[in-house]
Amino acid sequence: MTDRSRAEEFHEPKAITIHDVARKAGVSIATVSRVLNGVSTVDPALAERVHAAAIHLKYQPSRAARILAGRSSVLVGLLVTDMQNPFFLDLIRGVEEVLQQQGYLLIVCNTLEDAHKEAQYLEVLAAEPVAGVIIVPTQGRIAVLGDLKDRNIPVVAVDRQFDDRSTDCVLIDNAAAAREAVAHLIANGYRRIGMIGGPKSVTNANERVLGYRQALQEAGIPREAVLEQRGSMIAPDAGIHLTNKLLDLDPPVDAIFTANNRLTMGALRAIHARQKHIPADIGLVGFDELYWSVPELVSITTVIQSAYDIGSTAASRLLQRLQKPDAPRQEIILQHQLVVRDSSRPRVHTSDRSSQSPTRQARVSRKKDARGEQLQKASSEC
Numbered sequence: 001m002t003d004r005s006r007a008e009e010f011h012e013p014k015a016i017t018i019h020d021v022a023r024k025a026g027v028s029i030a031t032v033s034r035v036l037n038g039v040s041t042v043d044p045a046l047a048e049r050v051h052a053a054a055i056h057l058k059y060q061p062s063r064a065a066r067i068l069a070g071r072s073s074v075l076v077g078l079l080v081t082d083m084q085n086p087f088f089l090d091l092i093r094g095v096e097e098v099l100q101q102q103g104y105l106l107i108v109c110n111t112l113e114d115a116h117k118e119a120q121y122l123e124v125l126a127a128e129p130v131a132g133v134i135i136v137p138t139q140g141r142i143a144v145l146g147d148l149k150d151r152n153i154p155v156v157a158v159d160r161q162f163d164d165r166s167t168d169c170v171l172i173d174n175a176a177a178a179r180e181a182v183a184h185l186i187a188n189g190y191r192r193i194g195m196i197g198g199p200k201s202v203t204n205a206n207e208r209v210l211g212y213r214q215a216l217q218e219a220g221i222p223r224e225a226v227l228e229q230r231g232s233m234i235a236p237d238a239g240i241h242l243t244n245k246l247l248d249l250d251p252p253v254d255a256i257f258t259a260n261n262r263l264t265m266g267a268l269r270a271i272h273a274r275q276k277h278i279p280a281d282i283g284l285v286g287f288d289e290l291y292w293s294v295p296e297l298v299s300i301t302t303v304i305q306s307a308y309d310i311g312s313t314a315a316s317r318l319l320q321r322l323q324k325p326d327a328p329r330q331e332i333i334l335q336h337q338l339v340v341r342d343s344s345r346p347r348v349h350t351s352d353r354s355s356q357s358p359t360r361q362a363r364v365s366r367k368k369d370a371r372g373e374q375l376q377k378a379s380s381e382c
Contacts, residue, residue: 025049
């Protein structure tokens with residue numbers, strides 16, 4: 001008898017899990033968990049199917065599940081949308097440090113801005129069950145949120161919030177931050193200001209568009225829909241595409257507000273590819289630090305928010321909610337800061353630029369090629 005056949009002979013049958021019961025009953029994992037834990041809001045027909053599937057499969061809850069049924073979980077779920085973005089790594093660190101001090105363990109899920117993946121993660125977390133969930137929502141409405149509420153699992157939204165404002169949330173005033181950024185460009189002489197932003201399903205992307213519009217309105221600058229370019233994803237490639245659309249306009253934009261650091265990176269690549277200089281040819285203000293260091297590139301004026309503080313504040317709020325489940329909902333607004341750098345210097349008119357000496361123009365041209373190589377290298381890192 002071979003080693004393989006001997007191993008197969010003594011191999012124990014695979015343990016039946018809650019996933020198997022859900023598959024057999026044709027329902028979600030969260031529904032199985034709610035039925036087996038006696039949640040009364042489940043449709044009786046569904047409950048009967050779940051019980052029948054569990055009996056048929058001879059399902060036995062694990063020892064860990066039986067222990068958790070008798071006490072609160074020490075697990076907390078955290079859903080972020082892009083773990084390639086250092087902003088969210090700082091947010092995770094803020095959440096984890098606060099929770100660890102109170103004996104909680106963190107489960108981090110990366111949704112990649114995918115609503116389906118987000119729903120799957122939430123179903124698993126609801127079935128676990130976890131003590132609570134902190135989430136950067138992919139969109140304003142999430143159906144699975146009801147499963148968490150049925151299980152009395154508190155939820156805190158961070159960076160973005162739900163349309164119905166039904167949960168605690170921690171974020172900055174995104175509209176005010178965007179308004180301040182665009183008003184700064186206007187104060188420095190820019191008038192035809194384009195904007196690139198994230199999907200319409202993302203609440204903070206919508207808030208930043210609102211702030212952009214408010215700044216134009218307050219300055220008496222008519223809004224042009226063509227100057228608002230929004231993508232279906234938040235990534236450097238999207239930033240390139242959206243920026244190129246703005247640069248193709250006639251008359252051209254004289255400044256761009258980028259509503260996310262990943263979009264900013266794409267905007268920089270697109271502007272360089274057009275052989276334009278910042279801010280001599282076009283002004284630029286971003287949102288969140290680039291994190292990716294690019295020596296000798298023009299420094300970017302940007303809105304700064306502390307991801308670590310957002311995370312730590314959200315974790316503290318979740319702990320408070322666990323202590324007082326019926327406390328009123330809180331929307332915690334943290335401070336932001338507009339850090340002014342070279343990319344938004346006061347606009348220099350064409351006549352002023354043409355008066356530069358040939359030596360100065362040649363020096364700028366030599367720097368351009370070196371900057372392009374550094375920018376391409378930095379972009380590949382994100």
